[in-house]
Amino acid sequence: MIKYKHALALYPYFGGGTATMATFPPTGLEYIAASLKDLVGKVTLLDLRYDRAYQDLNALGRFIGSEIDLLCIGIQWQSQFKNVCDLISQLPAEVCTVVGGYKATEQVEYLFEHCPNIDMIVRGEGEEIIKQIVTGVPYKDIRGLSYRANGRIIHNEIHPLPDITRIAFPDRSLRKHDYHCVLNGVRLTSHTFDTILTTRGCPFKCKFCTFSLNPLGQKRSYTERPLESVIEELKMITADVVLFSDDNFFTNPTRSEQLCDLIIENKINKTFAVQARIDMARYPRVLAKAEKAGFKVFLIGIESPHDWILKQLNKGITQQQVRQAFAVLTQYNFYLHGYFIYGNIGETEEEMLYIPKFAKEIKVDSITFQKLRIDKFSPLKEVVEKTPGYYYKHLGGPVYSDRYGRKELKQIRNRIRSEFYDLGQIIHIVRKARRIGLVSGRDLTNAFLKLPVFIYGLARRKRRKTR
Numbered sequence: 001m002i003k004y005k006h007a008l009a010l011y012p013y014f015g016g017g018t019a020t021m022a023t024f025p026p027t028g029l030e031y032i033a034a035s036l037k038d039l040v041g042k043v044t045l046l047d048l049r050y051d052r053a054y055q056d057l058n059a060l061g062r063f064i065g066s067e068i069d070l071l072c073i074g075i076q077w078q079s080q081f082k083n084v085c086d087l088i089s090q091l092p093a094e095v096c097t098v099v100g101g102y103k104a105t106e107q108v109e110y111l112f113e114h115c116p117n118i119d120m121i122v123r124g125e126g127e128e129i130i131k132q133i134v135t136g137v138p139y140k141d142i143r144g145l146s147y148r149a150n151g152r153i154i155h156n157e158i159h160p161l162p163d164i165t166r167i168a169f170p171d172r173s174l175r176k177h178d179y180h181c182v183l184n185g186v187r188l189t190s191h192t193f194d195t196i197l198t199t200r201g202c203p204f205k206c207k208f209c210t211f212s213l214n215p216l217g218q219k220r221s222y223t224e225r226p227l228e229s230v231i232e233e234l235k236m237i238t239a240d241v242v243l244f245s246d247d248n249f250f251t252n253p254t255r256s257e258q259l260c261d262l263i264i265e266n267k268i269n270k271t272f273a274v275q276a277r278i279d280m281a282r283y284p285r286v287l288a289k290a291e292k293a294g295f296k297v298f299l300i301g302i303e304s305p306h307d308w309i310l311k312q313l314n315k316g317i318t319q320q321q322v323r324q325a326f327a328v329l330t331q332y333n334f335y336l337h338g339y340f341i342y343g344n345i346g347e348t349e350e351e352m353l354y355i356p357k358f359a360k361e362i363k364v365d366s367i368t369f370q371k372l373r374i375d376k377f378s379p380l381k382e383v384v385e386k387t388p389g390y391y392y393k394h395l396g397g398p399v400y401s402d403r404y405g406r407k408e409l410k411q412i413r414n415r416i417r418s419e420f421y422d423l424g425q426i427i428h429i430v431r432k433a434r435r436i437g438l439v440s441g442r443d444l445t446n447a448f449l450k451l452p453v454f455i456y457g458l459a460r461r462k463r464r465k466t467r
């Protein structure tokens with residue numbers, strides 16, 4: 001017997017946020033929707049960023065109140081967390097409400113306190129837990145669940161991580177719209193965009209990173225999905241550009257090569273982007289296959305040009321290895337994007353300002369640079385706490401020091417940005433993106449025409465931030 005007739009999987013974000021926020025599908029929530037699908041009468045997926053009619057709280061409340069008997073909400077990000085809590089607390093209290101996601105797992109107590117209508121919170125990876133909820137397993141027996149009972153909050157013990165070889169992948173037919181690459185409210189290209197997750201976890205142990213830890217501090221062991229299932233999912237994806245959001249696409253180069261072969265064999269014609277470490281430059285055969293299979297964008301964690309910082313971060317690479325890797329990678333038609341961290345413990349201004357110079361020396365096409373951040377289970381947390389003069393204001397937030405506070409790091413960030421993104425670099429980026437087929441002539445004309453909207457959007461964001 002089916003317990004719930006109509007479940008709503010709700011992604012409650014809209015209005016502002018980071019650039020990537022508008023671009024990416026809500027992967028975690030889509031995994032939950034896929035796990036629910038065959039166990040409830042019907043599933044509706046609502047992404048408030050796109051389903052604008054429901055951005056009106058009254059309309060959303062009416063819809064939920066009249067049609068829905070199970071409301072599943074994904075709370076993933078620090079950004080907009082308070083707004084999302086306000087929104088949830090105003091939804092119909094009589095509908096059974098389950099929330100989950102990275103941020104929800106971190107903030108269980110806060111959510112129960114501020115949203116009296118939340119009945120249950122699923123902690124950590126939720127595919128198996130949601131199945132137990134909808135099939136009527138008693139709440140007390142569902143590991144990974146926090147729930148209300150007799151005016152109290154009960155926290156059951158941690159759930160073991162699910163076996164990803166057995167869980168259903170996101171069902172794109174539940175979506176009502178396509179995703180696009182959007183920056184400051186402006187579509188960058190006419191291409192549609194999607195993501196796919198073929199592995200979970202990462203075997204490396206970089207000290208600043210909690211990517212493969214869930215907010216419970218449960219280390220996600222590196223696990224691979226069967227390639228047949230990955231190909232099956234890829235065949236269902238209609239988007240032109242697909243990001244493999246695996247922590248490192250090349251963790252197992254043999255598997256990466258097999259996947260490239262299968263993409264070529266199955267004539268899956270798309271532009272692919274991957275997150276990667278520089279180690280993949282050691283496998284030219286895999287790189288050649290990747291190029292042939294349509295891989296065009298590499299998002300690479302470099303983190304720092306300085307050996308002592310790379311060592312402090314336990315990144316497992318050296319400056320020399322980064323140089324050697326880029327000497328190889330720049331031989332291919334890949335767009336290379338590098339991630340850097342500045343404001344590391346003990347790092348001087350001069351050392352931070354070497355980032356743009358180094359990035360140009362190794363010929364990376366574009367860079368992003370972020371302040372060192374500390375999460376609850378980040379191994380660097382203790383180091384920061386023990387280092388005199390260094391501090392963080394909240395978990396998940398940046399690390400500051402007496403010497404480099406918010407203002408100083410902002411000035412340094414602006415200098416890194418202007419020294420890297422000069423006119424020559426911008427022209428290089430546009431030319432390269434055009435040459436390797438990331439953008440078309442038409443896209444560039446469109447982007448040029450949308451420039452005033454883009455600048456307006458940027459100015460609005462800046463104004464909002466300075467308020």
Ligand code: B12
Nearest residue numbers: 024028072073074077078100101102122125126210211245
């Ligand atoms: C891939 C990834 C990205 C991708 C995009 C992901 C996407 N599709 O949106 C990119 C590269 C764009 C990205 C960007 C950023 N990311 Co990111 N990202 C990740 C990463 C590595 C994996 C996310 C993922 O797909 N996981 C797999 C899915 C299946 O897991 P999941 O989303 O957690 O969902 C599971 C559970 O949470 C739960 N669940 C989720 N929703 C729901 C709902 C219900 C009802 C239930 C029951 C359960 C449930 O069940 C799901 C299935 O198991 C995570 C780390 C991690 N391991 O989670 C960081 C992570 C989510 N990112 C993080 C951050 C900080 C960012 C950035 C802000 C970085 C930056 N400064 O620019 C940006 C901003 C993005 C934005 N939206 O604003 C933080 C989030 C911290 C926070 N709470 O804010 C994380 C946790 C990494 C970290 N430890 O620092 N990211």
Ligand code: SF4
Nearest residue numbers: 202204206209211247
């Ligand atoms: S930074 Fe990348 S390689 Fe290092 S632990 Fe995190 S996901 Fe793995």
